[in-house]
Amino acid sequence: MNEGKERLRMALRLFLCSLTLISVTQAEDLLPSWADTTPKQAILDFVARVSVSNGKDFVPEHDRLAVFDNDGTLWPECPMPFQIAFVVDEVKRLATEQPELAKDPMVKAALEGDFKALFAGEKHDGFMKMMALTHSGMSSDEFAKRVKLWFSKAEYSPLGTSYGKATYQPMQEVINLLRANGFQVAIVSGGGVDFMRQFSEDVYGxxxxxxxxxxxxxxxxxxxxxxxxxxxxxxxYVNDKVGKSVRIYQQIGRRPIACFGNSDxxxxxxxxxxxxxxxxxxxxxxxxTDGVRECEYDKKPPFSGKLITALEEAPKRGWVVVDMKNDWNKVFSSRQN
Amino acid sequence: MNEGKERLRMALRLFLCSLTLISVTQAEDLLPSWADTTPKQAILDFVARVSVSNGKDFVPEHDRLAVFDNDGTLWPECPMPFQIAFVVDEVKRLATEQPELAKDPMVKAALEGDFKALFAGEKHDGFMKMMALTHSGMSSDEFAKRVKLWFSKAEYSPLGTSYGKATYQPMQEVINLLRANGFQVAIVSGGGVDFMRQFSEDVYGxxxxxxxxxxxxxxxxxxxxxxxxxxxxxxxYVNDKVGKSVRIYQQIGRRPIACFGNSDxxxxxxxxxxxxxxxxxxxxxxxxTDGVRECEYDKKPPFSGKLITALEEAPKRGWVVVDMKNDWNKVFSSRQN
Structure with a gap:
């Protein structure tokens, strides 16, 4: 047993040595899609400070946890969050299989793309009904199969790519930078966990x-x-607002040291x-901020994702605000810029 | 970036090589507290089969998830689950600070060790009241501090050690064996998650x-x-029975390939x-099965943890039943046997 442990320790040491070697020789630009403006410097500076083992801001690897919102932070939420596109496509598929469904006014609204009707009322009853129709009553395996099939076929029209290829290249670089420096990366999204888990490994690792x-x-x-x-x-359970902090506490049980979001x-x-x-x-x-390469919104988002109070709070809290238009040289990997 | 990736890949390869070296040279006994009976052989055989990369039963490391119940599986639940001992001690502490509490008949029952009164009724209302008194109304930090303090001072009387030293040595060996073979180990317990997280790293890693x-x-x-x-x-949320499977699905999102429990x-x-x-x-x-070195029970457990239907089901499902008396040479690390 002790001999085995000793060998494991040696192997670990060897591995850690190699990692150190990597960070030391990393003069290359790890955030190439970012402009050389304040946010890039702030991120690089933070990562360097918490990772250097003899620095005053050093954080043990165990506690290097970074959390990311998904819609609007790692990939777009315009013209609508991808999961809403999935709901609409699923309603279409179901209505083809079961034509009597179209008698339901909310199914009709979904088929006609009448989002005003679907999202009417404070609780969005119409949309919630479509959520129930497409997200419940089936086994988790059946649901997983449906999401995966949709994901492999559906196209994100603004880019003409699959949804999985529509992530923000600069954010993928941040994820890689954090991982290379011993961070654990978690996604904490308002989206459905059963939906996201069908692509989170392929798309974000x-x-x-x-x-x-x-x-x-x-x-x-x-x-x-x-x-x-x-x-x-x-x-x-709506994983939004205070719900996000509560879920991090209950599920992970550790406090993040880095958080990336885009809305209140x-x-x-x-x-x-x-x-x-x-x-x-x-x-x-x-x-x-970039209406040309992506979408421009804060107070009046296309769907969800209002950004008002968090933006006001940012200077007071020292939060870094990324101006997509000026701080990102490139938005999507599938596009030149 | 690519250069960095290449180096990371090399480092990983080096690490994996060292690990292979470890398993190949592991002729030593990794389960020394287990008797050379069927359960030990079944566990070793399973671990070897899923870990050998060219074998027909090989399981990729990513999917090597093992789940363990805690009370009665990793440590004793007799004379009572440790968290119940904590509740009683906490009620005592609170009653010293706030003597008016003792007017409550359930507090009185707890102070007098009248478990019959505390656990009367199907829903154990008395005990649940004491749970609420000792587990809610305070901040998570305050609760964590209380648990840690208790854990550092309280003694598990059957052994005369701290509770943290009262784990089953054979099960600690299984955890180490699994980890050395690339398994992720999770604890899935009926106990309170906020209670367990205060010691899970120290006690089980x-x-x-x-x-x-x-x-x-x-x-x-x-x-x-x-x-x-x-x-x-x-x-x-009572994390027991089907609740355990549901929580594994919802929180981990992957299916275990190994499961260790002790009750229905x-x-x-x-x-x-x-x-x-x-x-x-x-x-x-x-x-x-061992009333001398530990406790003997199945149908009539000291508190919770009835074992009837799972034991009946075991032969049909091919579950390995560990007879503590005959299959464990040693029960606790702090005792000779």
């Missing part, structure tokens, strides 16, 4: 346990002696990450 | 995100501009792990 999202009840049963989870619509829905986790944190911390807000 | 347990609502707020989680008693409360996750799993899988039940 984030394994399912590091994806936190909205969810509802699930029933476990042995169906014909096969373990089966059946998705329900009851007890929806991320304000709570920005606060949790940066206020009164004994470790040096970093808060970043992606501000959608 | 399991970091907080891999500890799944019972929980209730938490409120996040900026209290005097300090991020604060306030523990509530509402919406208790673990049957659901044993089923989820082993039935119709495309990977080779292992289910293990720790059967408390």
């Amino acid at each position: 984030v394994s399912p346990e590091w994806v936190l999202g909205s969810s509802a009840d699930v029933v476990f049963e042995l169906r014909d002696d096969v373990p089966t989870f059946v998705k329900q619509a009851s007890n929806l 829905g991320d304000q709570s986790m920005l606060e949790y990450t940066t206020i009164d944190n004994p470790y040096k911390s970093l808060g970043v807000i992606v501000h959608h | 399991v970091s907080p995100e891999w500890v799944l347990g019972s929980s209730a609502d938490v409120v996040f707020e900026l209290r005097d501009d300090v991020p604060t989680f306030v523990k509530q008693a509402s919406n208790l 409360g673990d049957q659901s996750m044993l089923e989820y792990t082993t039935i119709d799993n495309p990977y080779k899988s292992l289910g293990v039940i720790v059967h408390h």
Whole structure:
């Protein structure tokens, strides 16, 4: 046993040595899609400070946790969050299979792209009904299959690529930079966790346990002696605003030292990450300022993702605000700039 | 970037080489506290099969997830689960600080060790009241401090050691064996997650995100501009029976290939792990058969942890049943045998 342990220790040491070698020789630009403006410098500076083992801001690897919002932070949420596009496409698919569904006025609204009707009312009852129709009543395996199929076929029209290729190149670079410096990366999104986990590994290299999202009840049963989870619509947990901080606390049980968001829905986790944190911390807000290469919005987002109070709070809290237009040389990997 | 990646790849390869070296030269006994009976052979055989990269039962490291129940599986639950001992000690502490508390008949019952009164009724209202008194209404930091203090001082009387030293040595060896072979180890317990996370790293080397347990609502707020989680008693999620499978699905999002439990409360996750799993899988039940070195029970446990249906199911499902008396040479590290 002790001999085995000793060898494991040696192997680990060898591995850590190699990692050190990597960071030392890393003079290359790890954020090439970022302009040489303040945000890039702030991110690089933060990562260097917490990673240098003899520095005063050093943070042990165990505690280097970075959390990212998804929609509007890692990929677009315009003209609409990708999951909403999935809902609409799924309603279309279901209505083809079961034409009687089209009698439902909300199904009709979805088929006609009448988002005003779908999102009417404070609780968006129409859309929630379509969510229930497309996200519950089936097994988790069946749902996973549907999402994967959609993801492999559907096209994000503004780019003419698959949705998975529509991520922000600068943010992918940040994820890689953090990982290369011993960070654990988690996605903390308002999107459905069962939806996101179908692509998070392929698209971001984030394994399912590091994806936190909205969810509802699930029933476990042995169906014909096969373990089966059946998705329900009851007890929806909306992973937004304070819900994000609570879920980080309950699920991960550790405090992040870096947080990336783009809306007031991320304000709570920005606060949790940066206020009164004994470790040096970093808060970043992606501000959608580029109406040419992407979309321009803050107070009046295309769907969700209002950015008002978090933007006001940013200077007071020392959060870095990324001006997409000026701070990103390139937005999407599939485009020249 | 590519150069950095290449170096990381090289470092990883070096590391993996060293690991291979370790497994190849591991003729030493990695389960020394286990008798050379069937369970030990079954565990060693399973681990070898899923870890050998050219074998037909090989499982990629990413999918080598093992889940363990805690009370009665990794450490004793007799004369009572450790968290119940904590509740009683906390009630005593609080009653010293606030003598008026003792007017409450349930506080009185706790002070007098009248467990019959505390656990009367189907919902154990008395005990749940004491849970609320000791587990809610305070900040998560305050609660963590209390648990840590208790853990550093309280003594597990059957052994005369701290509670943290009362783990089963054979199970610690299994955890080490699994880790040395690329497994991710998670604890999935009926105990409170906020309670367990205060010792899981020290006692089992399991970091907080891999500890799944019972929980209730938490409120996040900026209290005097300090991020604060306030523990509530509402919406208790009891992480037991099917709740365990559901939580594994929702929180980890991957299916275990190995599961260790000791009661009917673990049957659901044993089923989820082993039935119709495309990977080779292992289910293990720790059967408390040793009234001399530990405690002897199944149908009539001292508190919770009944073992009836899972034991009946074991032969049909191929679950390995560990007979503590005959299959463990040693139970606790702090004792000779």
